[in-house]
Amino acid sequence: AQTVTQSQPEMSVQEAETVTLSCTYDTSESDYYLFWYKQPPSRQMILVIRQEAYKQQNATENRFSVNFQKAAKSFSLKISDSQLGDAAMYFCAYRNYGGSQGNLIFGKGTKLSVKP
Amino acid sequence: DSGVTQTPKHLITATGQRVTLRCSPRSGDLSVYWYQQSLDQGLQFLIQYYNGEERAKGNILERFSAQQFPDLHSELNLSSLELGDSALYFCASSVRPGMAETQYFGPGTRLLVL
Numbered sequence: 001a002q003t004v005t006q007s008q009p010e011m012s013v014q015e016a017e018t019v020t021l022s023c024t025y026d027t028s029e030s031d032y033y034l035f036w037y038k039q040p041p042s043r044q045m046i047l048v049i050r051q052e053a054y055k056q057q058n059a060t061e062n063r064f065s066v067n068f069q070k071a072a073k074s075f076s077l078k079i080s081d082s083q084l085g086d087a088a089m090y091f092c093a094y095r096n097y098g099g100s101q102g103n104l105i106f107g108k109g110t111k112l113s114v115k116p
Numbered sequence: 117d118s119g120v121t122q123t124p125k126h127l128i129t130a131t132g133q134r135v136t137l138r139c140s141p142r143s144g145d146l147s148v149y150w151y152q153q154s155l156d157q158g159l160q161f162l163i164q165y166y167n168g169e170e171r172a173k174g175n176i177l178e179r180f181s182a183q184q185f186p187d188l189h190s191e192l193n194l195s196s197l198e199l200g201d202s203a204l205y206f207c208a209s210s211v212r213p214g215m216a217e218t219q220y221f222g223p224g225t226r227l228l229v230l
Contacts (some may be wrong), residue, residue, distance in 0.1 A: 037221075043204060044118070045221035091159060102210065103149055103172055104219060106159035 002027045004094050006107035013082045014115050020067075021077045021110045023092030029053075031097035034068065034075045035104065039089040048090070051075065053097070079112075087114045119143065120209050120222035128228045134195040137225045141188055141209030147171070148190040149210075149219060150182055154203035165190055197229045 003026045013019035025034070036048040051059045051068050058066050063080045079086055089111050093104040119142035129135055141148050150162040152175075161174035165184035176182075179197075184190045194201060204226050208219040 043224055043226075045206060045208075045224075046118075047218050047220075050218065102147065102219070103161040103164055103174060104151075104159075104208075105161070108158050 002029075002032075002094050002096070002105050004092050004105050004107040006090075006092055006110050008110045009108070010111045010113070012113045012115060013079070013086075015082055015084060017082055018078060018080045019082055019112065021079075021090050021092075021112065023075045023077070023107055025073050025075065025092070025094050027073070027094065027096075029096055033095045033097060034066075035093040035095070036064070036066070036075075036077045037091045037093060037106075038086075039091065039109070040085075040087070045091075049077065082114050084114050084116060087112055118220040118222065120145075120207060120220050122205075122207050122222035122225050124225060125223065126226050126228075128230065129197060130230055131197055131199060133197050133229075134193065135197065135227065137192040137194070137205055137207075137227075139190045139192070139207030139209075139222060141190070141207075142220055145209035145211055145220070146188065147210045148184055148188070149208040150176075150190070150192050151206040151208065151221075152203045153206060153224070154200075157203075159206075162192070194227070199229050202227055202229045 032053045034051045038046045067076045089109045092107040121140045147166045153159045162176040164172040182192045204224045206224045207222045210219045
């Protein structure tokens with residue numbers, strides 16, 4: 001069974017600085033998807049970024065980028081120019097590719113605080 | 117706003133009771149997923165429906181059941197409630213499973229069992 005591990009329960013960053021959140025996963029599949037979701041205090045789950053395992057290029061969405069290391073099964077999220085609104089829980093998630101089942105497997109989350 | 121709606125937003129009930137949580141997927145989405153978020157278990161997948169049919173089951177208790185109706189809305193039924201069932205229940209929808217589309221989450225239903 002696939003598992004997702006986030007080893008940093010809490011992280012803190014100064015406003016305008018850069019922070020990296022770590023995620024590792026375990027799977028025997030060669031094709032899959034990886035995601036980072038943000039959960040602010042409102043509890044809404046918001047997709048931040050998505051990476052397809054078959055793509056070598058790291059995904060980027062504005063200030064958010066990932067470092068995807070397939071061999072190491074590592075998928076870290078880098079937030080540049082951190083803003084107060086980035087304060088939230090961040091969840092790393094895995095999903096198998098193809099087939100009829102597309103449920104997400106989540107890590108335990110990292111709580112990010114942003115200091116003004 | 118993701119386009120996924122869930123009702124009610126909050127639910128307080130007693131042990132042994134039964135409740136129904138409702139989810140309306142985004143327009144055009146055929147697949148619905150239910151997830152439970154609790155302090156001890158984190159975010160866990162419960163069950164998935166696609167176009168009215170059950171597609172996958174996760175860590176869903178036998179006391180829980182779900183269905184997806186012809187209009188594609190879904191309901192999650194929780195019965196014989198226990199204190200440990202207190203959690204945030206999310207519904208997510210996507211166009212179809214197994215493809216590269218994104219799952220969009222609703223705002224969740226917060227269930228408190230007293």
